[in-house]
Amino acid sequence: MSLQVWVRRTRSPEPAAVKREVNVLEPADLLDVDAKDDPDASPVLCCSGEPTGAAAFGPLWLKRIAASGRCAAAVSVRGQGGTPAAPGGAEAYAHDVVQAAIGMPRQAVLIGHGTGAGWCALAAARYPAAALVLVAPRKLPKRLPRPVGEPPVMFAVTEAEAQSKEAQAVTAAYGISPLTFPGGADEVFKGQNAEGLLDAILSWLNRKED
Amino acid sequence: MQEFSSQAAYDRGEAVCVIGAGASGLIAVKNLRENGFEVDCYERDTVLGGLWNPSNQHSPLYPNTHLVTSRSQTEIPDFPMPDHWPDYPSSAQMLEYLQSYASHFGLAEHIWYGSEISHIESVDGARFEVVVKPAAGSAARRLRYAAVIVATGHHWVPNLPSYPGQDLFRGTVLHSSQLGDGSRLRGKSVLVVGGGNSGVDIACEAAVSASRCAHSARRGYWYLPKYLGGEPSDYALARLHSRPKWMRRFLTDRLLKGPRRLAARMGMDEPDHAHTDEEPVRNGRYLEHVGDGSIERRPEIARFEGGEVVFVDGTEMRPDVVVLATGFRPKLACVPAELLGVDDDSPYPRLMARMFSPKAETLAVAGLVESGVGVLPIVHWQTHAISHWLTIRKGDPERAANFRQQVISESDQYAVSSSGISPRHRLAVDAQEYLAGLGRIIDTLEQEPVK
Numbered sequence: 311m312s313l314q315v316w317v318r319r320t321r322s323p324e325p326a327a328v329k330r331e332v333n334v335l336e337p338a339d340l341l342d343v344d345a346k347d348d349p350d351a352s353p354v355l356c357c358s359g360e361p362t363g364a365a366a367f368g369p370l371w372l373k374r375i376a377a378s379g380r381c382a383a384a385v386s387v388r389g390q391g392g393t394p395a396a397p398g399g400a401e402a403y404a405h406d407v408v409q410a411a412i413g414m415p416r417q418a419v420l421i422g423h424g425t426g427a428g429w430c431a432l433a434a435a436r437y438p439a440a441a442l443v444l445v446a447p448r449k450l451p452k453r454l455p456r457p458v459g460e461p462p463v464m465f466a467v468t469e470a471e472a473q474s475k476e477a478q479a480v481t482a483a484y485g486i487s488p489l490t491f492p493g494g495a496d497e498v499f500k501g502q503n504a505e506g507l508l509d510a511i512l513s514w515l516n517r518k519e520d
Numbered sequence: 521m522q523e524f525s526s527q528a529a530y531d532r533g534e535a536v537c538v539i540g541a542g543a544s545g546l547i548a549v550k551n552l553r554e555n556g557f558e559v560d561c562y563e564r565d566t567v568l569g570g571l572w573n574p575s576n577q578h579s580p581l582y583p584n585t586h587l588v589t590s591r592s593q594t595e596i597p598d599f600p601m602p603d604h605w606p607d608y609p610s611s612a613q614m615l616e617y618l619q620s621y622a623s624h625f626g627l628a629e630h631i632w633y634g635s636e637i638s639h640i641e642s643v644d645g646a647r648f649e650v651v652v653k654p655a656a657g658s659a660a661r662r663l664r665y666a667a668v669i670v671a672t673g674h675h676w677v678p679n680l681p682s683y684p685g686q687d688l689f690r691g692t693v694l695h696s697s698q699l700g701d702g703s704r705l706r707g708k709s710v711l712v713v714g715g716g717n718s719g720v721d722i723a724c725e726a727a728v729s730a731s732r733c734a735h736s737a738r739r740g741y742w743y744l745p746k747y748l749g750g751e752p753s754d755y756a757l758a759r760l761h762s763r764p765k766w767m768r769r770f771l772t773d774r775l776l777k778g779p780r781r782l783a784a785r786m787g788m789d790e791p792d793h794a795h796t797d798e799e800p801v802r803n804g805r806y807l808e809h810v811g812d813g814s815i816e817r818r819p820e821i822a823r824f825e826g827g828e829v830v831f832v833d834g835t836e837m838r839p840d841v842v843v844l845a846t847g848f849r850p851k852l853a854c855v856p857a858e859l860l861g862v863d864d865d866s867p868y869p870r871l872m873a874r875m876f877s878p879k880a881e882t883l884a885v886a887g888l889v890e891s892g893v894g895v896l897p898i899v900h901w902q903t904h905a906i907s908h909w910l911t912i913r914k915g916d917p918e919r920a921a922n923f924r925q926q927v928i929s930e931s932d933q934y935a936v937s938s939s940g941i942s943p944r945h946r947l948a949v950d951a952q953e954y955l956a957g958l959g960r961i962i963d964t965l966e967q968e969p970v971k
């Protein structure tokens with residue numbers, strides 16, 4: 311976010327406030343796993359483009375992230391899951407992501423899935439995310455803005471989509487090549503492929519924070 | 521860090537020293553850290569948040585202080601306030617906001633509390649030696665830093681007028697910052713002096729809790745309600761800046777016509793300046809209290825006479841309490857005057873772009889402007905620029921030298937002319953122009969990616 315972009319935003323109406331659904335799982339909440347809460351590890355906030363919002367991350371994602379010692383959360387943007395609908399497009403969804411992010415205990419990693427990847431990319435241009443992770447991005451905004459605070463960016467697509475328009479746009483914007491995972495785009499949330507993907511993301515997060 | 525004797529200075533290498541853990545200091549620490557600097561922040565008090573923290577020993581908060589700038593114009597650009605907060609958050613929410621900013625970005629671990637900086641001095645060219653005032657019984661500590669950012673605020677030293685006969689006055693006279701919870705006003709006959717935001721807010725408080733309230737202001741000001749045209753006033757006015765100039769003028773006049781006519785009806789002097797030249801008084805209740813007689817307007821005080829106060833128009837009153845809401849004097853006591861571009865004891869530094877020392881390349885001051893808009897965003901962009909500047913200076917001295925030339929030429933562009941003689945008017949900048957200047961500075965700094 312440049313100063314000029316910020317000035318423009320302070321002169322535009324703010325999206326209507328909504329009561330957002332945010333599902334949170336702390337390492338200490340896990341009864342069956344002995345997860346250590348690592349106070350230095352950044353918490354993780356997930357956002358998907360699926361209509362079910364936070365619930366899309368289902369039983370697998372938040373639990374597995376929390377088991378790695380990080381506070382895990384997922385947000386439903388306006389109109390998704392348990393968050394009431396309110397006017398506004400991608401910018402308003404990005405606003406919802408930023409608002410959820412500032413509610414996290416510490417600087418958070420943003421993980422965006424599908425259309426949610428684009429919203430997280432927009433949010434990361436307003437809020438200094440600890441890291442930005444884009445999973446199987448869809449319908450990205452025309453111009454991917456430069457993130458503030460220069461967070462590391464990671465991006466994962468299915469093997470079939472490694473050459474897609476979205477993948478090329480992400481590579482061009484952030485100068486990174488995709489990590490590919492097996493299976494279809496619908497296998498992100500459960501099953502073996504989903505677990506493999508999640509472990510790849512978590513090990514990337516852990517590696518960079520050494 | 522260990523304890524160090526007064527003789528040997530501990531060298532902190534490339535680390536940067538930030539003085540003050542108020543809003544400005546916190547933002548400086550966060551932006552420096554984001555740019556990879558090691559930072560030590562020294563705070564003389566035992567709490568963070570500066571003047572927004574009522575536990576800070578000298579906090580100037582008075583009863584019921586709320587922001588005068590609206591949420592969207594006050595929040596830090598990359599860390600907004602919760603959007604379910606009211607348009608004008610309270611001072612308690614402001615403190616909560618600063619505390620959550622500090623914990624979100626892990627700033628507390630870089631702050632040393634109870635550490636007043638008594639003095640800084642240039643050593644070895646561009647480095648600084650920083651002296652931490654000793655706590656009782658121990659020796660002063662000296663540390664060396666590559667750079668210093670001063671963020672000590674400018675609302676700590678009361679600006680106190682004195683009037684003939686004042687020493688013999690039998691009532692209570694106190695400064696707005698000493699008012700505390702306001703119980704001293706209850707049921708009393710109160711005179712509030714000073715037409716700034718503090719004076720007007722306190723007069724409104726006294727209008728409902730004191731037995732009588734008179735308010736003395738020495739000239740005309742812009743009185744803006746907190747809302748104009750159904751929107752927070754500062755937002756409504758800022759929005760007009762995206763319109764073409766001729767239309768903006770017309771629309772601004774239309775927005776300000778109501779408040780101006782109301783002030784005229786209440787018998788107030790016409791303001792002698794444009795509404796952007798000085799921070800306007802933002803209080804919607806004030807004129808209504810004047811209108812229903814619960815605040816009596818008075819001109820300047822001429823003298824005190826026993827238990828009486830006589831005004832320049834010859835009227836008198838017999839107050840129990842006189843509240844001097846006459847503002848503050850900026851004071852950067854720990855920085856040698858010559859580093860601030862002044863050769864005497866003037867408290868008004870001559871800084872480049874209102875932040876860089878004209879003498880020492882790695883000394884900067886954050887938050888020393890009165891801009892009429894939210895202070896926090898201005899400090900965010902100031903410290904963003906300062907951090908980038910320090911990065912470039914480290915890696916590319918030639919580029920850094922060119923950059924300094926640009927800053928010098930920017931520096932004179934946003935001084936505003938103000939008819940006020942209060943200290944704060946000397947710190948005034950036109951917010952839109954100052955921000956545009958900061959934008960140009962930042963663009964230059966970011967032209968090539970920093971190596």
Ligand SMILES: Cc1cc2nc3c(=O)[nH]c(=O)nc-3n(C[C@H](O)[C@H](O)[C@H](O)COP(=O)(O)OP(=O)(O)OC[C@H]3O[C@@H](n4cnc5c(N)ncnc54)[C@H](O)[C@@H]3O)c2cc1C
Pocket residue numbers: 539540541542543544545562563564565568569570571572576580581582585586587588589594635636637638671672673674675718854886887893894895896
């Ligand atoms: C009553 C009042 C209301 C205001 N309302 C608004 C508003 O609505 N909107 C707005 O944007 N702004 C407002 N302001 C302006 C306010 O100045 C800023 O919002 C902001 O608080 C400035 O923060 P700061 O860090 O620059 O200064 P401060 O908050 O003053 O913090 C300075 C810190 O430095 C410490 N310090 C000082 N000297 C030393 C030293 N030698 N060594 C170590 N530590 C030191 C102090 O203890 C303090 O903690 C208001 C100011 C006042 C007085």
Ligand SMILES: NC(=O)c1ccc[n+]([C@@H]2O[C@H](COP(=O)([O-])OP(=O)(O)OC[C@H]3O[C@@H](n4cnc5c(N)ncnc54)[C@H](OP(=O)(O)O)[C@@H]3O)[C@@H](O)[C@H]2O)c1
Pocket residue numbers: 585586587588589679680681682696713714715716717718719721737738739799820845846847848890940941942943944
């Ligand atoms: N609620 C809020 O958010 C809030 C509340 C209060 C203050 N603030 C901010 O805090 C800062 C300080 O505000 P402030 O109101 O305390 O101080 P201020 O804005 O400096 O106002 C001081 C007032 O006292 C008058 N004055 C000064 N010396 C005088 C004298 N010798 N005789 C008579 N009158 C005299 C000044 O008149 P002249 O103008 O003629 O010099 C001015 O009207 C400002 O930035 C303000 O916006 C914010």
